[in-house]
Amino acid sequence: MKQAGVTGLEGVIAADTFLSYVNGSEGKLVYRGHWAKELALHHSFEEAAWLLWKGRLPDASELKACREQLAEGRRLTPALKTLLDAIPSQVPLMSAVMSAVAASNPGEESSAWPPRFHEAIRITAMLPTIIAYRYHQISGTHWPVQADEQQEHAAYYLHALFGHPASEAHTRVLNAYMILAMEHGLNASTFAARVVSSTESDMYSAVGAAMGAMKGPLHGGAPSGVITLLEKIGSKEQAEPVMREMLENGERLMGFGHRIYKTRDPRAEALREVTQALAGEDKWFDLAIHTEQAAIRLLAEYKPGRQLFTNVEFYAAALMRSVHMPIMLFTPTFTAARVVGWTAHILEQSENNRIFRPQSNYLGSLPSE
Template sequence: MAKVTGLEGVVAAETDIGLVDGERGHLIYRGYWAKDVAVHFSFEEAAHLLWYGELPDEGELFRLKERLQAYRELPASLPPLLDAMPKSLPTMSVLQAAVASLTEPDGTPAAWPPAPSQAERLTALLPAIIAYRYRRSKGLDPVQPHPELDHAANYLYMLTGTIPEPAHAKALTAYLILGMEHGMNASTFSARVTSSTQSDMYAAVSAAIGTMKGPLHGGAPSEVIAMLEDIGTVERAEGWLRAVLEQGGRLMGFGHRIYKTKDPRAEALRTVTEKLTGDTDSFKLALHVEQTAIRLLEEYKPGRRLYTNVEFFAAAIMSAIQLPAELFTPTFTAARTVGWTAHVLEQAGVNRIFRPQSVYTGPMPTLGD
């Protein structure tokens, strides 16, 4: 049996939800370019597309928004649980425990098969849980959800207590949409494996969160922000980047395990960031660093095809909306919940338990006479 570590190149499932083509730089959500969905549609429309297979009409969108708004209210069991967790516990661990503790709204235990209503509820609850925990950790009172704000705007409102600028809500919406789905990544695989055992939706998403919090998966743009801040000016960019490459270092925000050409998510976020930041010095710096780094990477690492990834322009957006660095990965998690739950629903429709093989490399017992 040929050894394939990490299941590299192994097809684990068929899916109608999304396509990631790293060679061509394609990311598709159910027949739509993800970058177009991010620029032209709302969070709620994109979520409906992934859950139900099509963009909603006006009535479907109105009803979905109503349901998501109703699901934002934390169940009575959650605030005491969140308050009881140690302040030192990372937000991702808090999220994992909170989701695992959920029952159905009527208090009954969740059961298999999963339901679309559970997907909607989890997607609405995750930002509310993050905001509650963040504000309590800072000694601030929680902010109740705003009944007139859409998903992304309400998240920022619950974090700050202030209605966000429309441009900031639009930028965060694009980031959340582009974070919803990305093929059979590690956390999505975790969700599908858990669901394949006929465990419930909340357990599957809790497992996915546990996978996402690993630093090799749930990466955040904080290191890109630190790099741009350290470079500081356009004039310093080339010398700074060359120094890193001369020492064999890595340029943060460049290269991706899957994409061998431009990351389509980065292209969409660049478009949104241009509208958000206009002609500011910070965006000029980001664009100059991008162009210079790509040129130098081809010089120092020819043929590697290292381009800007989604984290680079996510850094620009996170800086613009002033999202605290500690919330980068939790916010990514809130976005990916849509994709996880879509995959859990799909898995239930064609379910067969995952049971891959392993290659034994240990000693064999000594054979008797």
């Protein structure tokens, strides 16, 4: 039976943070004092990650050190290969990635608590390798041994996935996407990471828990839902009738609505800008723009007063299409970006830790005394 009452912790403040400022009514997103959009347009993944982890942009020697540590962590070690080879092929991609990360805990006594910065870099570095290796396993294609681990993060990821060096344009848009997807306050997966970390569990387990939350369709699973929606629509003329029918049937339009943003998601705005430059006459991008306009109109008609606008997943899907990312890699790619936010939150949680222990509101009956 559905009960009215406390659901979804909406509006509840559960942690203090210096990492990001999300203002949903004004559509503002700030990472440690910097506009996320500016970082996405003018900085590298490595610089933005360092900013979140350390609180300021890196200087030249810090950036060099960060790149070296990422390159080191990306290596497909024999242990990692054995681990991934042992996971049965029917295990879903995200579940395999989650298991591989959790099992990559080196098991040293020292690696449990408190979480360390070098673990944040190691987990961030290994994710593209794990995702790409698993993708090749599933697709029956060969692991590109020649993918140079010294490349920039987004470039390495594309190279490892597709087996050839990525174009500069594709690297640039993926880099921008990964920065915009890196951090977003206390969303479900980040909250999961902080809760697990607050028990003084290790960083690998906390990131694994966050991935479990990330793979749900109401969180990181949404971009593939957007492609399904766009494929179902197929042409501009069909946008309105298809979505009208969905809303009549009580279905949700993926890529719209957000718990926090009650105006256009600033990340959607930035991604639209970056992708537009690349997409040009791209069919999917044109369809996406048309669909967005129709969806906002229809949502205002069918759900008046709910303030439903485009969220980041909508343009993330258009961007993924333009870099030829298969649907099965959408959520893993979001994960490879968001891991920076998770690990930064885990480090922050450990600085002033107290175990999370909210209470539940018992609605059942009591036995007679």
